[in-house]
Amino acid sequence: MPARLDVMGGIADYSGANVCEATLGLGILVAVQPQQDALVRIRTLPVSRQGLPVETRIPLAWLGSRTRRHGLDEVRRLFHGNPLAAWAAYAGGSLGVLLQEESVRLRGGFHILLLSAVPMNAGIASSAAVEIGTLCALDACLGLGVGAARIARLGQMAENRVVGAPCGIMDQIAIASGRQGQLLHILCRPGAVSGTVSVPEGTGFIGINSMVRHSVAAAPYGDVRIGAFMGRQILNDLRAKKGLPSVKHLTELAATELPLQRLPEQMPGGDFLKRYQSHGDPATKIRPDVVYRIRGPVRHAVMENERVLRFIGALRAAAAGDEAGCVAAGLEMYGAHASYRDECRLSVPEVDFIVEAVRRRGVKRGLFGAKITGGGAGGTVAVFGRRDALRRLVPEIVAEYERRIGIRPEVFQGTSPGALEFGAWRYAPRAGGWSWRRA
Numbered sequence: 001m002p003a004r005l006d007v008m009g010g011i012a013d014y015s016g017a018n019v020c021e022a023t024l025g026l027g028i029l030v031a032v033q034p035q036q037d038a039l040v041r042i043r044t045l046p047v048s049r050q051g052l053p054v055e056t057r058i059p060l061a062w063l064g065s066r067t068r069r070h071g072l073d074e075v076r077r078l079f080h081g082n083p084l085a086a087w088a089a090y091a092g093g094s095l096g097v098l099l100q101e102e103s104v105r106l107r108g109g110f111h112i113l114l115l116s117a118v119p120m121n122a123g124i125a126s127s128a129a130v131e132i133g134t135l136c137a138l139d140a141c142l143g144l145g146v147g148a149a150r151i152a153r154l155g156q157m158a159e160n161r162v163v164g165a166p167c168g169i170m171d172q173i174a175i176a177s178g179r180q181g182q183l184l185h186i187l188c189r190p191g192a193v194s195g196t197v198s199v200p201e202g203t204g205f206i207g208i209n210s211m212v213r214h215s216v217a218a219a220p221y222g223d224v225r226i227g228a229f230m231g232r233q234i235l236n237d238l239r240a241k242k243g244l245p246s247v248k249h250l251t252e253l254a255a256t257e258l259p260l261q262r263l264p265e266q267m268p269g270g271d272f273l274k275r276y277q278s279h280g281d282p283a284t285k286i287r288p289d290v291v292y293r294i295r296g297p298v299r300h301a302v303m304e305n306e307r308v309l310r311f312i313g314a315l316r317a318a319a320a321g322d323e324a325g326c327v328a329a330g331l332e333m334y335g336a337h338a339s340y341r342d343e344c345r346l347s348v349p350e351v352d353f354i355v356e357a358v359r360r361r362g363v364k365r366g367l368f369g370a371k372i373t374g375g376g377a378g379g380t381v382a383v384f385g386r387r388d389a390l391r392r393l394v395p396e397i398v399a400e401y402e403r404r405i406g407i408r409p410e411v412f413q414g415t416s417p418g419a420l421e422f423g424a425w426r427y428a429p430r431a432g433g434w435s436w437r438r439a
Contacts, residue, residue, distance in 0.1 A: 001133035002027040002416040003124040004174040005207050005382050006373035007183055008308045008336060011221065011344070013168030014283075015228055015301035016189035016249025018308040020197060021174035022205050023184075024124060025414020026117045030091070030133035031427075032141050033111040040095060042088040042112045056088040060109045063096035071100045072161040079162060090130040093162030097154050098138055102146065110138070121213040123372075123379020124412060127163065128171035131155035132419050136176075140424030140439035148420045152176040152191065166222050166283035167375075178418030185312060189249050200318040200326055203368075204387045206394060207412035208401075210350040212378030221375040222284055224297045224344045229281040230272055231263055231298035237276065238262055250298060251305040258302055263295045296343035303339060307332045330369025330384055334359065337371035346376030350405055354381040357397045365389055380412065 002023035009019025035041075040063070043055040062078050075096045079089040091112050098104055112134060118126040132155050139146045146154070152172035159165050159172075169191035178184050183197040183205075199205070228250060236246040238259060247253060270288030272279070279286060286292075311332040318325025337355050341347035351372050358370035358381075366389025373382050383390065394411055402408045416422075424439040 001030070001129040001136070001175050001419050001422070002178060003118045003126065003129055003412065004171055004178065005124060005205055005380070005412065006170070007205055007382050007384075008311045008333065008371075009170060009186075009188075009304060010336070010340070010372075010374055011168070011224065011346070011376065012251065012301045012304040012308075013170035013186075013188040014166070014225055015232075015305075016187075016251040017301060017305035018194070018251075018312075019170050019186050019188060020308055020312055021170065021178065021184045021186065022182075023174070023178035023180065023416050023418055024207065024412050025416050026412065027416055028114060028116040028118055028126070028129040028133050030130070030137045031111075031113040031115075032134070032137040033113075034108060034141065035110060036108045039109040040092060040112065041109070042091050042114070044114045044116070056085050056092075058085060058088065058092050060106065063092065063099055072096065072157075076162045076164060080164070089163045090127050090158065091134045093158040094131045094134040094155060095138060096162060097158045098135060098144075098146075101154060101157065102144060104142065104144070112137075119209070119410065121379070122209045122410070122412075123374040123376075124207060124209075125171040125175060125374065127159060127165070128155060128167075128175050131158050132172055132175045136419045136424055140426070148176045149173075149192065151419070156191075160283045166225055166281075171374075174418070176419045179421060180415050180417045183315070184418075189251065197312055197315055198319045200315060202386055202388075203318075203326060203384065204390060206383050206390055207373070207380040208354050208383060208394065208397065209380045209410040209412065210348070210354060210378055210401075211407045211409055212348055212350050220346055220377045223290065223292055224300075224346060226269075226279060226281065226284050226286055227266075227292040227294045227297040228301050229279040229284070230267065230276075230286070230292055231294045233276050233279050234263060234294070235259070235298070250301045253302055255299075255302050255306060258299065260295055260299060263298060265295050266291050266293045268292075293345065296345070300339045300343040303343075304336060307336055307339075326368045326384070327363055330363070330367075333369030333371040333382070333384060340372045340376050344376065347372050348378050350401075350407075351376075351378065351381055353405065354383075354397065354401060354409070357400055358383055358385075361389075361393050361397075365393060367393060 005022040155172035185194040269286040314328035366386035
């Protein structure tokens with residue numbers, strides 16, 4: 001399954017935004033093999049270089065059944081209660097979700113083998129790639145016929161309910177339904193593919209990894225999400241007083257409909273809970289002693305949704321021959337980055353350095369835009385430019401970053417098919433080798 005590059009939209013996905021995603025030319029392969037015993041063996045190849053155990057064995061009984069009252073909550077506790085098994089929650093949790101949500105009954109366990117070229121905590125959806133790869137392989141092996149949209153939803157459920165990371169649906173849909181050489185337009189309300197967007201001829205997108213570790217399970221990302229949901233609850237309270245219907249997603253509102261002056265800049269969690277009782281987000285919990293930013297995360301979600309639509313329109317104009325479209329699309333990327341930094345406080349100096357290095361070289365040298373990606377707080381910068389300029393100037397930026405920051409960044413290039421386009425393959429031993437066919 002491919003890694004994904006968050007071209008536009010990012011954290012606005014959990015607020016129901018439009019997003020625009022690309023697949024990268026590196027990914028994860030997942031192989032599954034049924035077993036007769038009642039164990040699930042999850043193994044990584046090659047030997048892990050990231051401090052993870054090579055293999056974890058999990059009793060199939062851990063993964064529960066629909067007869068258990070709190071099945072997935074129990075699965076989460078079991079994974080997180082065992083330090084040697086916690087890393088396997090992405091694959092094992094995906095199997096647990098599949099068993100419980102699709103009422104699957106197994107006679108025995110599985111071998112699950114992971115071969116990954118995707119670095120962890122780089123902001124390119126390594127966790128979603130494991131989840132979607134595991135679910136697609138299991139779906140094909142068991143002959144279930146679960147569709148791509150449902151697989152994406154199950155992958156998000158594994159991340160939210162078992163791993164414990166409050167991600168939106170963007171990554172899972174991008175990896176399940178991504179198309180090689182094209183951008184995927186997703187409406188995360190609640191989560192559906194709206195179509196593909198052609199990359200203008202002669203241009204491309206690459207990722208530069210700042211090497212600052214990122215995690216959507218970390219506090220900064222979660223706090224911004226909580227602030228956005230707190231803001232939604234406050235807005236719905238204000239709308240009810242005016243006799244207006246409530247909104248399920250912030251991005252149902254246009255920027256002109258936001259009464260920002262009525263939203264607090266920030267609020268302690270305890271004060272919010274006393275007044276509103278709940279923020280309505282099952283993936284996160286408000287901590288009474290934390291002060292949450294509210295106005296900025298709300299404004300970011302609504303404005304980012306509008307930026308994404310302008311970005312897509314600009315790219316389509318560029319693909320149709322309007323040279324100004326690439327410049328306009330790049331400006332939307334810079335706007336998205338500024339909003340991450342100023343409204344959400346989710347950028348870091350190292351990422352800002354890369355974005356500004358792209359901006360300094362600019363349109364005249366063939367670089368149109370750059371922005372932080374995914375959950376922010378480090379990770380990868382998406383860069384848009386002419387292909388020849390990317391080949392010529394990205395090595396300059398890498399060298400400059402290494403001189404100034406003291407770390408050599410990785411560059412992520414290329415594109416590859418998503419799960420649906422790639423498909424699943426069934427391998428079987430035969431004399432002198434292996435046979436394979438599409439599952």
